[in-house]
Amino acid sequence: MNDDIRLAIDWLMAHPVALIGVVAAVFVVVTVVPLLALSLVFHVAGRTIAGGLRGGPWLRGVTIVALAALLLGGLHLWTTRTSTPLLIYSEGPAPQFVEGAVYDLTLEPDGSLLVTEEFTVTLARDLRSPFRPLRRDQPATVLALSDDDRPISAQAWIGPQSGIRLGTGVTGGRHRYRLTYRLPATTKPAMKQPERICPPFSACTYLTDQREPLPVQRVSWRPLPWPVAGEMVVRWHFPHPYQLETLAALNARFTWAEPGSRQVDDRTVEVRRVSAVPVTPPPWLATLAIPEGMTEAGTLRPDAGASWMVAVLPLLALAGAAAVRLRMGGAPAGLATLKAEYQPPDGLPATALGRLVRARRPALVAAVLAAAASQGVMRVDALHRPRTGLPDQHDDEFTVTGSIETLPAAEALFLRRLLHGRSAVRLSQLEGRLYEATEQLETDVQRALVAGGYFNRRREVQRMAGVALAFALGIGGPYVTFYLVNRFPTFLPVRHGSPAERLGFTEPVLAAWVLAALIVLFAALAVPTITRKGAMTRSRARGFAEYLRTAELSRIEHAAAEGHAPPLLPYALALDVSRELTERWQALAGAPDNRRGRRRTLGLGEAAFGDDGILRQPLLMTAGTVQGGEPG
């Protein structure tokens, strides 16, 4: 079978087209199909959940956050049984911990190390295979292994995770292992840095100051890397006399030695250490000023009060509620679906609707001119003439024929700024004033919308408050948690005596604080400019644009082509219902859409402003003439 597969692979490598086809098929099967299946599941589940929810957006938001919290809690419970949970600091690679260990190491004359380990390990659950890791460059030969005095099979292997497997299908609970193995070539004949300090938890010894018969200067070996919550005893048996005078000398060689270590005989040294995994904060939190002693494991007591879920869920719920509340202060996205509207929403003028749907400035200017034309206070002569496309042929004229005060306030003000107290003004002579008037038009319309409650006037305050709250949650929360955990033992339940597990009980709370901070931060940053009322009106404006596009466009275009300006024309321009119509009007009275000029503008703005928004040259084309009207 393997030969067949190899032949098939060779054939595919020789036929690139077929190889591409196979790769594409595998890609579809491996990625697209599961993704489609997942999306279907989420779609159905989402519709089911959303359809079953009652109450307003607030209640729905809280419900969704609560469901997410339950999901996170479940994931956490699950992940603690399989691997190190996300965001959680742990010294050990697995939930098991060593209660005590006795290592008996015999350094052979050939430089190999014969190790006998006796350790008691508590497994939090059934494991497929406990694992005693070793250094990658130290292949081991297992000589014997027993579990509670029953011989079991063992396997040592080399790879990214080299080590010794302590049986398979091991049930949870306490196990007392006795493991004997041999490590070849643990010694090095030369040391470049004999005075080097050994790193913590690594047992290295320097023999240069001894009169040993072997040219051994260093022995490499490491104890179990799992969390050890008990006494570790290491007995070294040397093939030569090895005398230690003081504990200080011992510590110079075994950096983790503690009082109780001793010289057994002239060839044997016993090193002891009582180890406890402290409840230490994560590295990111350790940079804060946690008071000394607050993180000691001994301050925790087992078998305290309620479940950690009781502490986590309210935090998540509060964070979600804050997020939803902030969100509700702005605009709920997607609450209103697109539905055709037959009238301008709220009777708003075209420029206001254009601003709501984020129309560009030229569109707003075109809408003002079209509004003036449709109300009969301005005549647009350019629409009667065929356009040649040449700059010097743009002799379009805008003639004010009535009182512009009949227009909405912002639009009338815009035209008054253009006239600037004169009876007749050519747009080509306005230069920067046209740009300023256009900018002012946008500002005025925006201000009117803010006054009308369509835009959020407290957005910045809400954002700053949200960011401050997020920082308070993310930094102050963990600090308070550690304070409470170490000062009030009943804050969290600790049913097992393992320090690692005690630390684990604090981790969900820390994760909750971080999660809450992130939720609030993102919610604060996402506080929208537009209000709920504005969002609804925007949605209706889009519905009105849909109506114009579907039902009125042909009539508007027909009238515009004949030089008329029907009443719906300003709305069609502001809402960008027809690209052709919009471009024609914007070409008549184009204006820079922003000061930096990053987007390509039409007509006047393109000619007048450079990329940096600075006026570089006078307007090149004669865009039109405004005559008469009300002086500003």
Next chain:
Amino acid sequence: MTAPIVVGASVALSLVLLLWFALTYNRLVRLRHRVRDAWADVDVVLKQRYDLIPNLVTTVKGYAAHEAAVLDAVSRARAAALGATTPLERTQAEGALERSLRSLFAVSEAYPTLQASAGFQQLMTALAETESTLQSARRYYNGTVRDYNTARETLPTNIIAGVAGFHAESMFEAAVPERSAPRVAF
């Protein structure tokens, strides 16, 4: 060498065709939903107008009780319009209702006191507003039908439309009397 090329090209073409089919089908579904939504709007406005007619008949009856034939014609036309379901039936029923309402308005002009009554004027204003909304809704509905029918009748979308059973939708035409030019007799 050619067989893998043929197989690969066939698979790629099949995927492209499948994607095109899905996109076209979804577009037709969206267009059909637009038509149905637009018709629902028309239906709502028509019902608003039907709700106004009994009040109008009652008001006119209070001033011109002996115009029973005209009032009965309006009531019958309203009942027929209420029973219509499809746009085609609605078009025909609306024609009859329009004719009967015109008769009613013509009759009401002969009663100055009726014309001057506040209730009658309010009803006429409400009817005029409803009529204006109805015109917009009708235009929008016809626009959606136009887009939908255009899509389902043009190549290559009509292949999908035929296979998937997308049937043509009918316009909601204006009442027949509105189309005919008014005849003026001297």
